[in-house]
Structures are given as structure tokens and as C-alpha cells.
Amino acid sequence: MLSCKDVSETVTDHLEGSTSFQDRVALRFHLLICKHCRRFYQQFQIAGGVSGSLGDEVSEPTDDEIDALVRKLKARN
Numbered sequence: 001m002l003s004c005k006d007v008s009e010t011v012t013d014h015l016e017g018s019t020s021f022q023d024r025v026a027l028r029f030h031l032l033i034c035k036h037c038r039r040f041y042q043q044f045q046i047a048g049g050v051s052g053s054l055g056d057e058v059s060e061p062t063d064d065e066i067d068a069l070v071r072k073l074k075a076r077n
């Protein structure tokens with residue numbers, strides 16, 4: 001499980017798309033459970049001006065996405 005510190009340290013990597021699928025799942029999962037990091041991440045997106053090409057990847061997850069992520073995470077444990 002990522003900590004808030006991990007999120008803040010890797011946020012630029014995520015926005016650049018240079019992280020692995022597993023890293024992205026871990027980040028998304030943390031964003032689901034941590035409002036603070038979600039806001040931080042969204043502000044980072046806006047500040048970085050990447051809302052165009054990478055916007056889809058970092059938008060707030062839908063219920064379906066949450067279910068899918070939780071299922072994937074459970075399957076890995």
C-alpha cells in the first residue's frame with residue numbers, strides 16, 4: 001500500500017506516464033481512499049497542464065473502475 005509520501009514523490013512519474021501498470025493501480029487505489037492525495041493529484045495535473053492527453057488516466061474513478069481495481073488487488077493477495 002502506498003503512503004501519502006509515496007504519492008507525492010511519484011506523482012510526476014505518473015503524470016508523465018512512466019510508471020508500470022501495477023504502480024498506477026496502487027496509486028489509483030490510494031487516491032480512492034485518500035481525499036487529500038486525490039486533491040493534491042488533481043491540482044498537480046492542472047498545474048502541469050497535462051489535462052489534455054493524460055486527463056483520462058487521472059480523472060476521478062467511476063464506480064465500475066473502483067470495483068475492477070479492488071478485484072484486481074484482491075486477486076494479487
Ligand SMILES: [Zn+2]
Binds near residue numbers: 034
Ligand atoms: Zn494519501
